[in-house]
Amino acid sequence: MSNAHTSHDMADTVRSARKIDRPLVLVGLMGVGKTSIGRRLAAALDRDFIDADEEIERAADRTVAEIFEAHGEAYFRDGERRVIARLMDEGHGVIATGGGAFIDAETRALVLERGLAVWLDCDLDTLVERTSRKNTRPLLKTGDPRQILRDLKEQRSPAYAQAQIHVVTDGGPHDVAVARIIQELAQWQ
Numbered sequence: 001m002s003n004a005h006t007s008h009d010m011a012d013t014v015r016s017a018r019k020i021d022r023p024l025v026l027v028g029l030m031g032v033g034k035t036s037i038g039r040r041l042a043a044a045l046d047r048d049f050i051d052a053d054e055e056i057e058r059a060a061d062r063t064v065a066e067i068f069e070a071h072g073e074a075y076f077r078d079g080e081r082r083v084i085a086r087l088m089d090e091g092h093g094v095i096a097t098g099g100g101a102f103i104d105a106e107t108r109a110l111v112l113e114r115g116l117a118v119w120l121d122c123d124l125d126t127l128v129e130r131t132s133r134k135n136t137r138p139l140l141k142t143g144d145p146r147q148i149l150r151d152l153k154e155q156r157s158p159a160y161a162q163a164q165i166h167v168v169t170d171g172g173p174h175d176v177a178v179a180r181i182i183q184e185l186a187q188w189q
C-alpha cells in the first residue's frame, strides 16, 4: 500500500472517530496510561481533555492521598462520582478517570449511559513498571505493589469489561495506543 493511500485511510478513520457525540471516558487500572494516552487522544481528535483525579484535587484543594487519609475511600468515591457527572455534563471531550471510578456501580452506569467508556488494559509487568515511577497512589502504599495490582486486576477486570471499547496497550509507545483507540472508535456505532 502506498503512503498516500495509508494516510488517506488514517484521515478517514480520524474523521469517523471525531463524529462520536459523547464524552470519551478512559477507564482501567492505575498506570495503564489513562492520563498520558488521554491527553494525546484528545489532541488527535481535537477535543478538550480533563483528568478526573486532577479535577477532584482542584475542587477539594487536597491531593487524592490526603482525601483518602482524612475521610476514607467511600467519601472519595462519592466526590469522584459527582465530579465525573459534572465533567460529562460540561461536555469535556476526553475524560481520564481514576483507576477505581468505573468499579463504583453508580459511576459505571452513569458513564455507560452518557459517555463512551474505553477500557485501557495491559499486562501486569507493564503496570508494575509504570506505577513504580510515581509514589503517590494510596492503594499501592499498603503492601507489595505487584501483589496489589495483581489482585486489583483480577477483581476489577469484570467491571472494566463492561466498557463499550477495549484496547490493550502492552509495551508499545503512546502513539500506537492512540491509533488503536481511534480505530476502535471509528468502528463504533
Ligand SMILES: Nc1ncnc2c1ncn2[C@@H]1O[C@H](COP(=O)(O)OP(=O)(O)OP(=O)(O)O)[C@@H](O)[C@H]1O
Residues within 6 Å of the ligand: 028, 029, 030, 031, 032, 033, 034, 035, 036, 037, 053, 096, 097, 098, 099, 130, 131, 133, 137, 169, 171, 172, 173, 174, 175, 177
Ligand atoms: N503506552 C505507553 N507507553 C509508554 N509509557 C506509558 C504508556 N502509557 C503510560 N505510560 C507511562 O506510564 C506512567 C503512568 O501512566 P499514566 O499516569 O498515564 O497512567 P494512569 O492510567 O493515568 O494512572 P493513574 O490511574 O494512577 O492516574 C507514566 O509515566 C506514562 O508516561
Ligand SMILES: O=C(O)C1=C[C@@H](O)[C@@H](O)[C@H](O)C1
Residues within 6 Å of the ligand: 029, 030, 053, 064, 097, 098, 099, 100, 101, 137, 138, 139
Ligand atoms: O485505582 C484506584 O482505586 C485509584 C486510582 C487513582 O487514579 C486514584 O483515583 C486513587 O488513588 C484510587
Ligand SMILES: [Mg+2]
Residues within 6 Å of the ligand: 034, 035, 036, 051, 053, 096, 097
Ligand atoms: Mg491518571
